Amino acid sequence: MSDLFVLAISCIFINNILLAQFLGQCPFLGTSKKMETAVGMSMAVVFVLVMSGIITWIVDVYLLKALDIEYLRTVAFILVIASLVQFVEMFLKKSIPALYAGLGIFLPLITTNCAVMGVCLININEEYTFLQAVIASFAYAIGFGLALILFAGVRERVDLGRVPKPLQDTSIGLVTAGIIALTFMSFKGMV
Amino acid sequence: MAQSLAKEFTKGLWTELPPFRLVLGLCPVLAVTKSVENGIGMGVATTFVLVCSNLLVSLLRNIIPAKVRIACFIVIIATFVTIVELLMQAYAYPLFLKLGIFIPLIVVNCIVLGRSEAFASKNGPIMSVADGLGIGIGFTLSLGALGAVREFLGNGTLTIWEGLPVFSMGPDFLPFRFMLEAPGAFVGLGLMLFLMNLIPQK
Numbered sequence: 449m450s451d452l453f454v455l456a457i458s459c460i461f462i463n464n465i466l467l468a469q470f471l472g473q474c475p476f477l478g479t480s481k482k483m484e485t486a487v488g489m490s491m492a493v494v495f496v497l498v499m500s501g502i503i504t505w506i507v508d509v510y511l512l513k514a515l516d517i518e519y520l521r522t523v524a525f526i527l528v529i530a531s532l533v534q535f536v537e538m539f540l541k542k543s544i545p546a547l548y549a550g551l552g553i554f555l556p557l558i559t560t561n562c563a564v565m566g567v568c569l570i571n572i573n574e575e576y577t578f579l580q581a582v583i584a585s586f587a588y589a590i591g592f593g594l595a596l597i598l599f600a601g602v603r604e605r606v607d608l609g610r611v612p613k614p615l616q617d618t619s620i621g622l623v624t625a626g627i628i629a630l631t632f633m634s635f636k637g638m639v
Numbered sequence: 640m641a642q643s644l645a646k647e648f649t650k651g652l653w654t655e656l657p658p659f660r661l662v663l664g665l666c667p668v669l670a671v672t673k674s675v676e677n678g679i680g681m682g683v684a685t686t687f688v689l690v691c692s693n694l695l696v697s698l699l700r701n702i703i704p705a706k707v708r709i710a711c712f713i714v715i716i717a718t719f720v721t722i723v724e725l726l727m728q729a730y731a732y733p734l735f736l737k738l739g740i741f742i743p744l745i746v747v748n749c750i751v752l753g754r755s756e757a758f759a760s761k762n763g764p765i766m767s768v769a770d771g772l773g774i775g776i777g778f779t780l781s782l783g784a785l786g787a788v789r790e791f792l793g794n795g796t797l798t799i800w801e802g803l804p805v806f807s808m809g810p811d812f813l814p815f816r817f818m819l820e821a822p823g824a825f826v827g828l829g830l831m832l833f834l835m836n837l838i839p840q841k
Contacts, residue, residue: 473665523717562747614836622829629822
């Protein structure tokens with residue numbers, strides 16, 4: 449039990465998916481200009497990441513490894529994620545329209561979010577058990593949301609300052625992200 | 640014809656230089672640029688996928704139904720990524736280990752899908768190959784440049800290939816380790832973007 453807790457903490461803070469593993473940078477810079485979009489994106493990622501983490505683990509163990517066709521992993525995983533996102537989108541549109549309106553355009557964008565694919569591959573590479581894979585997927589997603597929302601908050605404040613023209617927008621955004629990554633480095637050695 | 644071909648090729652080298660001008664596909668840019676070697680290796684792998692998938696998408700552009708085109712593009716890209724993975728395992732295993740999960744993650748690199756959707760699905764095969772090659776070389780050079788900055792400041796060396804230090808500052812050099820860590824990647828890329836913005840665009 450304490451092992452799982454340690455795993456969760458290390459996935460959220462120490463191996464933070466955005467700031468330490470560099471996965472999912474496009475939404476990190478693209479949706480962090482406003483707090484609202486950052487929250488929407490984080491929720492969509494939590495939702496999809498946990499589901500795809502579970503499904504790809506099952507597919508890998510009971511389909512790819514069982515049939516000895518592991519070289520098809522990349523193709524299989526991207527198909528699972530793409531169809532899952534489609535399915536989730538249709539399901540939410542029909543049954544939970546409020547949540548669908550909230551997540552809106554972020555859902556289709558998640559298909560090409562390498563954070564999702566990345567976590568699925570990490571789960572397999574680290575040879576996690578089913579329970580560990582579920583916890584890790586959830587913790588990585590929480591870490592994603594945490595970093596994205598913190599970053600959006602800082603970025604809104606930076607926008608109010610007078611930034612020199614060549615440094616504006618993405619450039620100052622990247623430097624800001626670097627400073628946030630520096631603060632996250634202090635979690636190293638905690639576990 | 641030749642003129643427009645050259646235009647498609649060169650736009651990837653400056654006006655649409657992928658990581659800087661388009662701000663797409665940043666994950667590998669930040670993650671694998673600890674050294675020049677890794678950066679260029681990643682760039683070459685991405686270029687291969689980009690050129691091959693652009694060619695195939697452009698050849699099949701009239702057959703693929705518009706409604707399921709994204710799914711078709713992804714399958715085509717994933718196929719070439721698998722080929723790259725297997726080739727690297729056979730011929731460049733140490734590099735494959737260093738790049739780790741970022742090789743399979745070329746599938747979800749927005750640049751590759753972006754070129755299929757924005758260019759190859761609307762243009763002929765020769766133009767698409769030129770476009771893929773231009774963008775790919777631009778991407779490789781950017782990765783190499785960022786890798787050079789980070790490796791030089793963080794380690795005091797510049798390595799082009801395994802075990803062949805082309806340039807070294809020697810033992811007296813005090814390395815700026817920050818550049819090799821995660822924050823250094825963000826700050827390094829941000830400052831390079833800043834320097835590029837200083838040069839006025841036409």
